[in-house]
Amino acid sequence: MFGGTDDAVIGFSGTGGQSLRQQFVANYAAKTPYLGLLGLSRSPTTISLPDGYSRSFSSTLAGAWYQGAQGYPASLTFGGYDALRGNTDSVLTLPLGAEITRDIVVQITAIGISSVGDPATPVQNVAAFIDSVVPEMWLPQEVCKVFKDAFDLEWNDDLGLYLVSDSQHEELLSQNATVSLSLESQGSTVTIDLPYEAFYQPITYPLADILDGTVLHYFPLRIAANDTQYMLGSVFLQEAYLAVDYHRREFYLSQAQFPGNENEYRIVTVHPPGWSHGLSTGAIVGIAVGAFALVVIACGLLWWFKYRPRSKKRASRLSAKSTEQDRDVFGYYGREKDGGEETYEKRELDTAEPGMRGSIASRCELPSPPLPQYSPGSPERDWPKDRGSIDMVEMGDYLTARRVPVQSPVELSADSEHERRPPPVEIA
Numbered sequence: 001m002f003g004g005t006d007d008a009v010i011g012f013s014g015t016g017g018q019s020l021r022q023q024f025v026a027n028y029a030a031k032t033p034y035l036g037l038l039g040l041s042r043s044p045t046t047i048s049l050p051d052g053y054s055r056s057f058s059s060t061l062a063g064a065w066y067q068g069a070q071g072y073p074a075s076l077t078f079g080g081y082d083a084l085r086g087n088t089d090s091v092l093t094l095p096l097g098a099e100i101t102r103d104i105v106v107q108i109t110a111i112g113i114s115s116v117g118d119p120a121t122p123v124q125n126v127a128a129f130i131d132s133v134v135p136e137m138w139l140p141q142e143v144c145k146v147f148k149d150a151f152d153l154e155w156n157d158d159l160g161l162y163l164v165s166d167s168q169h170e171e172l173l174s175q176n177a178t179v180s181l182s183l184e185s186q187g188s189t190v191t192i193d194l195p196y197e198a199f200y201q202p203i204t205y206p207l208a209d210i211l212d213g214t215v216l217h218y219f220p221l222r223i224a225a226n227d228t229q230y231m232l233g234s235v236f237l238q239e240a241y242l243a244v245d246y247h248r249r250e251f252y253l254s255q256a257q258f259p260g261n262e263n264e265y266r267i268v269t270v271h272p273p274g275w276s277h278g279l280s281t282g283a284i285v286g287i288a289v290g291a292f293a294l295v296v297i298a299c300g301l302l303w304w305f306k307y308r309p310r311s312k313k314r315a316s317r318l319s320a321k322s323t324e325q326d327r328d329v330f331g332y333y334g335r336e337k338d339g340g341e342e343t344y345e346k347r348e349l350d351t352a353e354p355g356m357r358g359s360i361a362s363r364c365e366l367p368s369p370p371l372p373q374y375s376p377g378s379p380e381r382d383w384p385k386d387r388g389s390i391d392m393v394e395m396g397d398y399l400t401a402r403r404v405p406v407q408s409p410v411e412l413s414a415d416s417e418h419e420r421r422p423p424p425v426e427i428a
Contacts, residue, residue: 003027016263017073030206040244072258075241080269086241087254092183092190096249104130104244104251106232109184111143113150115177115196121146126230130242134233135201136220144223151177151196153219159208164200164217172196181236183253192255194239201235247272 003026009019075085097103105127112120123143144162147153151172153162164172177196182189203216210216220235244251 072262075265077267080267081241081243081252083266083268084259084264085257086243086252087257090190090254092185092188092253094185094251094253096244096246096251102129102228104242106130106183106253107185108139108143108181109189110180110182111146112180112182113146113177114180115150115172115175120180120182125227127227128230128232130232130236132234132237134231135235136222136231136233137235138222138224138229138231138233140230141223144221147179147219147221151219153221160222161203161208162219162221164219166217169200169217181232190253190255192236192240192253194236198235198238243270245270 003024005022006025007019007021008023008025010017075082092106094106097105108123108126108128110120110122126140126143128137128139148155148162151164152168153164155161156163173196175196179194179196179199181192181194183192199219199221201218201220203218204210204214205212208216220233224230239256241254241256242251
């Protein structure tokens with residue numbers, strides 16, 4: 001025995017399959033080959049091996065070596081199924097069994113063989129376990145007799161196998177013989193058709209004590225000793241598509257499909273119960289409120305930094321324009337230069353300037369004399385006409401008129417420093 005390292009590739013060369021670089025590869029000469037297993041069940045399984053054996057995890061999927069020029073690879077999908085490899089229009093749904101070592105069990109109700117032309121033979125109480133590790137089909141002796149008679153099989157006691165003669169093998173290939181297995185569950189039935197090519201398994205050296213180039217045509221069918229040995233092995237899975245849902249404790253069977261392009265696929269994801277790809281109502285409401293708040297904040301920032309300065313500038317322009325209009329209306333109709341500074345001609349009632357003599361109140365109307373001068377019985381008001389004339393007297397912030405006694409005119413000399421005062425005016 002010798003070994004080395006090499007690249008291990010799942011699939012045919014050049015198909016882009018998954019590869020593992022620098023894997024240990026051993027070459028040995030023995031009549032009993034080792035079989036690697038890839039565990040797919042979610043249930044814990046303990047495997048007891050003799051000392052010196054290593055536990056190998058590699059694919060043992062059946063595929064269909066007889067399909068196409070180079071055969072058709074098997075399909076293995078985790079977390080879903082390939083809708084192009086199974087017949088989604090005709091699917092049998094079955095519950096998983098309680099025993100973890102025999103959980104994928106299907107009930108065989110009838111077996112039909114097309115080369116014979118007879119109706120399908122009913123089968124009673126055949127609950128077969130689907131096991132990809134086992135290459136053959138293990139069935140009751142009476143069921144095996146149906147195959148033996150239809151295909152003219154020869155039983156070899158030394159090998160414990162059914163063999164097919166060379167002539168019979170060629171005849172079955174030319175007839176395109178087909179085996180139909182009717183499977184039932186809870187009133188539903190699905191038929192899986194297996195061509196004779198799926199059963200063709202050649203035996204060569206070093207099996208069956210063959211020491212030369214002899215080839216035996218082996219039919220993968222074994223007689224089960226009891227009902228615990230009823231099994232459908234990898235020969236069955238060449239033409240059946242199996243999907244197992246451990247979350248729902250169900251498995252599904254349908255006729256396998258072989259698309260024209262072996263690299264073509266359509267994966268359908270199967271989610272566990274209670275899974276939701278959408279958001280909860282609370283999350284949706286929270287997102288909506290948050291989005292609304294963001295929109296409001298964005299609009300506020302936009303107004304603050306863009307439109308608010310424009311509004312202030314516009315208000316300033318309108319205020320300046322209004323001031324100019326007010327100046328035109330109330331007497332601000334010209335500008336004069338006074339010592340290099342611009343001044344405006346003031347209107348009669350200037351409410352913007354403080355009052356005279358330090359008054360801080362704005363003047364809003366013309367001043368009037370004190371009320372006593374106009375009240376009834378006032379001396380100033382009832383002054384007789386012959387008592388004098390009116391004189392202008394400054395009183396506070398205003399000027400008022402009052403009567404004064406009549407006096408004779410005062411004559412001033414020509415050299416007087418004072419001007420002649422005009423005579424008082426008589427009030428009629």
